[in-house]
Amino acid sequence: MKLSTASPLLTWLRTRLAMLALLLVGLAGLLPAAQAQAVGRDFDHSRTGFVLNGAHARERCESCHVNGVFKGTPRDCQTCHTSGNRLARTNTVKSTNHIPTTAPCETCHTTQSFNGARFSHAGVVRGTCATCHNMRNAPGKPANHIATTASCDTCHRTTAWLPATGTDHSTFTIATNCASCHNGSSATGKTARHIGTGSLNCASCHSTRGWLPSTWNHSQMAVTGTCASCHNGNNASGKSANHLVTTAQCDTCHKSTASWTAGTKVDHGTFSAATNCASCHNGSTATGKPARHITTGALNCTSCHTTTGWLPSSWNHSQMMVTGTCASCHNGNNASGKPATHLITSAQCDTCHKSTTSWTASTKVDHSTFTTATNCSTCHNGSAATGKPMTHIPVGATNCVSCHATTGWKPHRFTHTQVIVTNQCSSCHNGSFPPADGRTASHIPYQSLTGVVITNCDTCHKSGFVSWTPARLHTSVTVTAQCATCHIAIKPATGVHVGVTGNCESCHRSTASWASATFAHSPANAVGTGTCDTCHNGVQAKGKPPGSHIPVPAGVAKCDSCHRSQTSFATAVTMNHTAVVSATCKSCHSGAFVSQGVVGALGKPSNHIPEATQLLNGAAMDCKSCHTGTTVWTTVRMNHNNTMGNGAGWCKACHQSGTAFLGNMEKKSLTHERSSPVPTDCSMSGCHRPLGNTGSTYTNWD
Numbered sequence: 001m002k003l004s005t006a007s008p009l010l011t012w013l014r015t016r017l018a019m020l021a022l023l024l025v026g027l028a029g030l031l032p033a034a035q036a037q038a039v040g041r042d043f044d045h046s047r048t049g050f051v052l053n054g055a056h057a058r059e060r061c062e063s064c065h066v067n068g069v070f071k072g073t074p075r076d077c078q079t080c081h082t083s084g085n086r087l088a089r090t091n092t093v094k095s096t097n098h099i100p101t102t103a104p105c106e107t108c109h110t111t112q113s114f115n116g117a118r119f120s121h122a123g124v125v126r127g128t129c130a131t132c133h134n135m136r137n138a139p140g141k142p143a144n145h146i147a148t149t150a151s152c153d154t155c156h157r158t159t160a161w162l163p164a165t166g167t168d169h170s171t172f173t174i175a176t177n178c179a180s181c182h183n184g185s186s187a188t189g190k191t192a193r194h195i196g197t198g199s200l201n202c203a204s205c206h207s208t209r210g211w212l213p214s215t216w217n218h219s220q221m222a223v224t225g226t227c228a229s230c231h232n233g234n235n236a237s238g239k240s241a242n243h244l245v246t247t248a249q250c251d252t253c254h255k256s257t258a259s260w261t262a263g264t265k266v267d268h269g270t271f272s273a274a275t276n277c278a279s280c281h282n283g284s285t286a287t288g289k290p291a292r293h294i295t296t297g298a299l300n301c302t303s304c305h306t307t308t309g310w311l312p313s314s315w316n317h318s319q320m321m322v323t324g325t326c327a328s329c330h331n332g333n334n335a336s337g338k339p340a341t342h343l344i345t346s347a348q349c350d351t352c353h354k355s356t357t358s359w360t361a362s363t364k365v366d367h368s369t370f371t372t373a374t375n376c377s378t379c380h381n382g383s384a385a386t387g388k389p390m391t392h393i394p395v396g397a398t399n400c401v402s403c404h405a406t407t408g409w410k411p412h413r414f415t416h417t418q419v420i421v422t423n424q425c426s427s428c429h430n431g432s433f434p435p436a437d438g439r440t441a442s443h444i445p446y447q448s449l450t451g452v453v454i455t456n457c458d459t460c461h462k463s464g465f466v467s468w469t470p471a472r473l474h475t476s477v478t479v480t481a482q483c484a485t486c487h488i489a490i491k492p493a494t495g496v497h498v499g500v501t502g503n504c505e506s507c508h509r510s511t512a513s514w515a516s517a518t519f520a521h522s523p524a525n526a527v528g529t530g531t532c533d534t535c536h537n538g539v540q541a542k543g544k545p546p547g548s549h550i551p552v553p554a555g556v557a558k559c560d561s562c563h564r565s566q567t568s569f570a571t572a573v574t575m576n577h578t579a580v581v582s583a584t585c586k587s588c589h590s591g592a593f594v595s596q597g598v599v600g601a602l603g604k605p606s607n608h609i610p611e612a613t614q615l616l617n618g619a620a621m622d623c624k625s626c627h628t629g630t631t632v633w634t635t636v637r638m639n640h641n642n643t644m645g646n647g648a649g650w651c652k653a654c655h656q657s658g659t660a661f662l663g664n665m666e667k668k669s670l671t672h673e674r675s676s677p678v679p680t681d682c683s684m685s686g687c688h689r690p691l692g693n694t695g696s697t698y699t700n701w702d
């Protein structure tokens with residue numbers, strides 16, 4: 001039967017059950033505690049809104065429900081777990097050294113146990129750590145903590161004390177006592193293998209970012225002579241197993257603190273020839289003799305080597321007896337031996353090689369027993385010994401000693417008598433066998449001549465075997481009308497020769513000299529054509545002699561204006577002044593051009609009037625100012641050039657009594673009319689023109 005929730009029967013049942021429950025509760029108060037606990041063991045406490053778990057599940061009901069009162073039982077932790085509260089009774093309560101907090105207990109504690117609380121630092125203000133972490137409320141700095149007043153969170157995190165990070169070393173300097181913390185207890189200190197540094201501060205070598213890498217460079221403290229205090233193989237690298245046996249301090253030899261090898265130099269200053277070098281230089285402790293070293297017996301290293309380096313050595317064969325023992329070293333292994341091309345011989349090296357500094361210096365094979373019958377080429381074949389070069393002249397079977405001495409190939413004594421040379425010159429003198437020179441590029445092309453028999457060099461070169469010159473072609477053979485065959489290439493590029501296509505003998509009549517030539521001027525170059533200087537310019541043909549010929553206007557005056565004969569410049573000369581009309585008289589008549597004597601360009605005689613200094617602007621006057629003809633000088637009319645006298649030119653220079661210049665000028669003394677005051681010039685007398693009133697200016701006095 002299914003009942004409705006509004007059924008009277010269901011309502012009645014609910015009422016009766018509630019009363020039964022109250023009755024049971026009342027009876028429970030009358031039962032012993034254990035019996036009451038047992039009665040409610042199966043009660044689902046979570047239905048009350050307060051779940052029993054952890055330590056609460058193990059507690060008796062009356063621990064919280066005092067006197068059986070259920071209603072109003074507190075649900076917060078503090079009511080039961082705070083000392084002095086009614087319900088605290090024997091419960092675990094917050095200790096007196098609990099960290100100061102107003103947060104509910106469950107913020108950090110669980111119902112399992114008060115121990116193992118998980119405190120959240122999320123709301124803790126930075127810099128307030130010591131409020132709790134003071135060794136009473138919570139763990140604080142241990143006794144070996146570094147001395148500091150900084151807040152915990154400067155270095156530590158809220159998740160764990162270690163590792164501690166972030167110590168602010170920024171204000172630390174070389175003066176900071178690092179060891180006050182870094183002592184191996186408060187903070188990491190020097191290891192047992194740390195080098196001895198005395199009172200040197202950590203910051204001298206280490207940075208605050210980390211111990212490594214350090215900046216130790218041996219400059220932080222005095223280390224001279226104390227290397228082994230660190231470099232002992234424990235604190236720092238020490239001597240290797242193959243190190244030289246020595247008790248000297250490291251820096252005796254090792255001069256660099258950056259590298260063992262850089263600048264390392266053993267002090268050999270006290271070593272001498274008596275020092276047993278091999279005690280160290282044995283190939284193990286230090287470099288020793290290589291397997292290919294020459295055999296030196298008991299000879300000490302210092303006999304040949306210096307203490308600055310093995311090379312260069314001073315071995316000079318004087319350190320030990322070597323005479324007759326060359327091959328013991330010079331065997332191609334220990335030292336250079338005989339090359340493959342060496343003469344076949346079993347003699348010791350020093351039989352021929354007399355120098356110990358060079359194989360070639362003073363090397364001399366004993367040729368004293370050699371004669372013209374000796375077959376030199378047995379050795380001198382170009383392989384065993386120097387042979388004939390490819391450019392050697394062909395000598396057939398002639399032996400070397402016919403021309404060469406045993407002291408040297410040069411100078412040789414070839415005299416053209418050792419072999420037949422007549423009519424054989426070109427066999428050697430063809431340019432292939434220097435110094436037997438052949439024809440030069442400028443040699444005459446005698447092969448092009450016709451009717452001429454030239455069989456060999458000695459047809460023309462007859463002066464012996466010392467020199468090619470003088471060679472005489474024309475005295476050895478006859479050449480007719482073929483001059484240009486040879487001489488056309490050396491014809492000078494002058495106007496005289498340009499265009500000449502005829503043969504040389506048209507002008508040159510002798511084979512002995514070019515100078516004996518007679519030039520035939522063509523009608524186009526006859527006297528009067530004005531073409532002389534086309535050739536007679538001093539380059540192509542004889543021109544004006546420099547310095548002695550009168551200066552004539554260029555391009556206007558021509559040679560044949562005055563020189564009227566082609567036989568000679570010196571003859572038939574008639575001065576033609578019309579050819580030099582544009583020039584000044586003085587340019588020629590200066591006394592510098594008198595090579596032709598009285599017919600030359602004569603200058604002023606010594607008693608000529610001083611027109612240049614005494615006439616007004618006389619220096620600018622030319623001869624033709626007065627001399628009006630070019631035939632004779634006496635065709636003259638005096639030109640005073642507007643001279644006024646008394647400084648503007650001077651009359652008295654010529655007209656004063658006592659002057660002796662050429663001319664028929666009248667001369668008087670300055671006082672011929674009056675003596676006081678004395679006139680300074682003729683024109684100042686007050687009589688004569690141009691300043692006076694008497695006479696005609698420059699024509700007559702009165």
